[in-house]
Amino acid sequence: MYRVLITDPLSDLGIQKLLDAKDVEVIRKTDLTLEELLLEIESADALLVRSQTKVTAEVLEKARRLKVIGRAGVGVDNIDVATATKKGIIVVNAPDGNTISTAEHTFAMMIALARNIPQAYRSTIQGEWKRKEFVGIELKGKTLSIIGLGRIGSELAKRAKAFHMNVIAFDPYLSEDRAKKLGVQKADFKEAIMSGDFITVHTPLTKETRHLINREVFEWMKPGVRILNCARGGIIDEDALYEAIQSGKVAGAALDVFETEPPGHHPLFSLPQVIATPHLGASTIEAQENVAIDVSEEVLHILRNEPFKNAVNLPSIPAELQSKLQPYQSLAEKLGQFAAQIVPGALETITVTFAGEIAEWDIAPLTRMILKGALSCHLSDVNYVNAPHLAKQRGIQIIEQKSSKNYGFTQLIRVEITTDQEQKSVSGTLLNGLGPRITKINQYSIDISPEGHLLFIQHKDQPGTIGRVGTVLGNYGINIATMQVGRKEIGGQAIMLLHIDKGLTADILHTLKQLDGIDSVTEIVL
Numbered sequence: 255m256y257r258v259l260i261t262d263p264l265s266d267l268g269i270q271k272l273l274d275a276k277d278v279e280v281i282r283k284t285d286l287t288l289e290e291l292l293l294e295i296e297s298a299d300a301l302l303v304r305s306q307t308k309v310t311a312e313v314l315e316k317a318r319r320l321k322v323i324g325r326a327g328v329g330v331d332n333i334d335v336a337t338a339t340k341k342g343i344i345v346v347n348a349p350d351g352n353t354i355s356t357a358e359h360t361f362a363m364m365i366a367l368a369r370n371i372p373q374a375y376r377s378t379i380q381g382e383w384k385r386k387e388f389v390g391i392e393l394k395g396k397t398l399s400i401i402g403l404g405r406i407g408s409e410l411a412k413r414a415k416a417f418h419m420n421v422i423a424f425d426p427y428l429s430e431d432r433a434k435k436l437g438v439q440k441a442d443f444k445e446a447i448m449s450g451d452f453i454t455v456h457t458p459l460t461k462e463t464r465h466l467i468n469r470e471v472f473e474w475m476k477p478g479v480r481i482l483n484c485a486r487g488g489i490i491d492e493d494a495l496y497e498a499i500q501s502g503k504v505a506g507a508a509l510d511v512f513e514t515e516p517p518g519h520h521p522l523f524s525l526p527q528v529i530a531t532p533h534l535g536a537s538t539i540e541a542q543e544n545v546a547i548d549v550s551e552e553v554l555h556i557l558r559n560e561p562f563k564n565a566v567n568l569p570s571i572p573a574e575l576q577s578k579l580q581p582y583q584s585l586a587e588k589l590g591q592f593a594a595q596i597v598p599g600a601l602e603t604i605t606v607t608f609a610g611e612i613a614e615w616d617i618a619p620l621t622r623m624i625l626k627g628a629l630s631c632h633l634s635d636v637n638y639v640n641a642p643h644l645a646k647q648r649g650i651q652i653i654e655q656k657s658s659k660n661y662g663f664t665q666l667i668r669v670e671i672t673t674d675q676e677q678k679s680v681s682g683t684l685l686n687g688l689g690p691r692i693t694k695i696n697q698y699s700i701d702i703s704p705e706g707h708l709l710f711i712q713h714k715d716q717p718g719t720i721g722r723v724g725t726v727l728g729n730y731g732i733n734i735a736t737m738q739v740g741r742k743e744i745g746g747q748a749i750m751l752l753h754i755d756k757g758l759t760a761d762i763l764h765t766l767k768q769l770d771g772i773d774s775v776t777e778i779v780l
C-alpha cells in the first residue's frame with residue numbers, strides 16, 4: 255500500500271483517482287507545523303503539494319520512503335529540487351492545468367490597475383463618490399511588455415492583442431517564428447523594459463530571475479509605467495518597487511505574489527497605487543481540478559513504475575522516443591550491472607557506445623540506465639534520478655559515444671568500465687523473440703541472456719577445465735542452466751559464462767579459484 259501525503263488544499267474531484275486506487279492510502283493534512291510535517295513525511299511514498307508547503311532539505315532528510323513529490327501547479331521554487339534529486343526523489347509538476355487561469359488573473363489585474371477598480375471599490379463602499387480621483391487609462395494602443403513568453407505569457411499576449419495592445423516580449427528562448435505567430439514583437443531585455451506602459455513578468459523564479467527587475471531596471475522604465483507580478487515574489491525587488499512608486503516613476507503595481515508569503519502588513523500595502531491578491535493566479539475551480547488530476551495521475555504512474563511525463567528533475571522524453579527506447583532500458587541497465595561486476599576496483603570511467611539504428615536517437619536516457627545499473631553494484635539507493643549526480647559526486651567520468659558501424663547487429667550497446675585496477679567491456683543487443691542478450695565480453699563473442707545468477711570465469715583454454723568447474727558445482731549441489739565459452743585462439747585465454755540456479759557461497763568460489771587453469775572467478779547477480 256502506497257502512502258500518499260497531501261499537505262496543501264487540492265481539489266476533491268482532482269484527486270479522485272488517488273482516492274479510488276486500491277493500492278493507495280491518501281492522508282490529507284493541511285496547515286501542518288514543521289514538526290508535524292517532519293513526522294508525517296517519514297512514512298510517505300508520495301507527497302502532494304501546492305505552493306504553501308515548503309519542501310526543504312530538512313524535510314527531505316526525514317523522508318525515508320519518498321519516491322515522488324507532486325506539485326499541483328507550475329512553480330517548484332518551494333521544493334528543494336537539488337536535494338530531492340540527490341536523494342533520487344522524482345519531482346513532477348502539472349505545467350498545463352493552470353495556464354489559462356493565471357493568464358486571466360493577470361489580465362484581470364491589468365484592467366483593475368488601469369481603471370483603479372480596487373481603490374474605487376474601497377472608496378465607494380465607504381460612502382464616497384470620487385469620480386475624478388479614479389480616472390483611469392485605456393489598454394488600447396498601450397504597450398504591454400511581457401518578460402517570459404512561456405505558457406502563461408503567451409496566453410496573456412493573445413488576450414492583450416484582442417484588446418488592441420502592442421505586445422512586446424523578452425524571453426531568451428523565444429524564437430522569431432513563435433513571436434511572429436503570436437503577433438508579438440521580440441525584443442531584448444532593455445528594449446522591452448524601456449517600451450512598456452505595462453510590464454508583466456512570467457518567468458520562473460530562479461537564480462537568474464531573482465531581482466531581475468531591480469533599482470537599475472526601474473531607472474530604464476517609462477515614467478508612469480504600471481507593473482504586474484503574477485509569477486513569483488522575488489522576480490521584482492520589492493524595496494526597489496516601493497522606491498519607484500514613491501518617486502512617481504511607477505504609477506501602479508498589481509501583485510499576486512510576494513517575496514515572503516503570506517506577506518503580512520507589507521510596506522507596499524501602505525501605497526494607494528498598489529493592488530494585491532493572495533496568490534490567486536491558479537485559484538479557479540477549473541485550474542485546481544486540472545492540476546490535481548494531472549499530478550495525481552503522474553504520481554500513480556511513478557509509484558507503479560509506469561511511464562510518466564512531467565518530471566522536473568529528469569530530462570523530458572518525447573512519447574515517440576520513449577516508446578522506441580523502452581525495450582532497450584532493461585538491456586542498458588543489465589549491461590551496466592554486468593560490466594560493473596566483472597571489473598574489480600574503484601570506478602573511474604564508464605564509456606558507453608551506441609551502434610546501429612539506435613545511434614540515430616537521443617540515447618541520453620539509456621546512458622542514465624547504464625549508469626544506474628553500474629552504480630547500484632557499488633552504492634545503495636541509486637536510481638534513475640540520482641545516478642548522474644552520484645557519478646559526478648564520485649568523480650566518475652561518463653563518456654557517451656555513437657558509432658556508425660553496427661558490428662553485425664541491427665543495434666548494439668557497449669559498456670566499457672575502467673577502474674583503478676583494470677578495464678573491461680560488455681556488449682549487448684535485443685534479439686527478436688529472445689529479448690536482451692550479451693553478445694561480447696571484452697574480445698570474446700558469446701550469447702547469453704543477462705538475468706539471474708551468472709558465473710564468469712577467466713581461464714586457460716586447456717582440456718578438462720570445463721569438466722572440473724562442472725564437477726565442483728555439482729558437488730556443491732549447484733545446477734548449471736546454460737553455459738557459454740569463448741576463446742580467441744586454441745590454448746590461449748578463454749572465458750566461461752554459466753547460468754546457475756542459485757547463488758554461490760564464499761567456500762564454493764574459493765574452491766573454484768583453486769582449480770588448475772583458472773585465472774579469476776566472479777559471481778554476477780542481475
Ligand SMILES: NC(=O)C1=CN([C@@H]2O[C@H](COP(=O)(O)OP(=O)(O)OC[C@H]3O[C@@H](n4cnc5c(N)ncnc54)[C@H](O)[C@@H]3O)[C@@H](O)[C@H]2O)C=CC1
Nearest residue numbers: 328329356402403404405406425427457458484485535536
Ligand atoms: N500566481 C500564480 O498562482 C501562478 C504563478 N505561476 C508562475 O508563473 C511562472 C511561469 O509559468 P508558465 O508560463 O507556465 O511557465 P513556462 O515555463 O511556460 O514559461 C516561463 C518562460 O520564462 C522564460 N524565461 C526563463 N528565464 C527567463 C529570463 N531570465 N528572462 C526572460 N524569460 C525567461 C522561459 O523561456 C519560458 O518561456 C511559473 O514558473 C510560476 O512561478 C504559475 C502558475 C500560477
Ligand SMILES: O=C(O)C(=O)COP(=O)(O)O
Nearest residue numbers: 304305306327328329536
Ligand atoms: O502553479 C504555480 O506556480 C502557482 O504559483 C500556483 O500556486 P498554488 O498552487 O495556487 O499555491
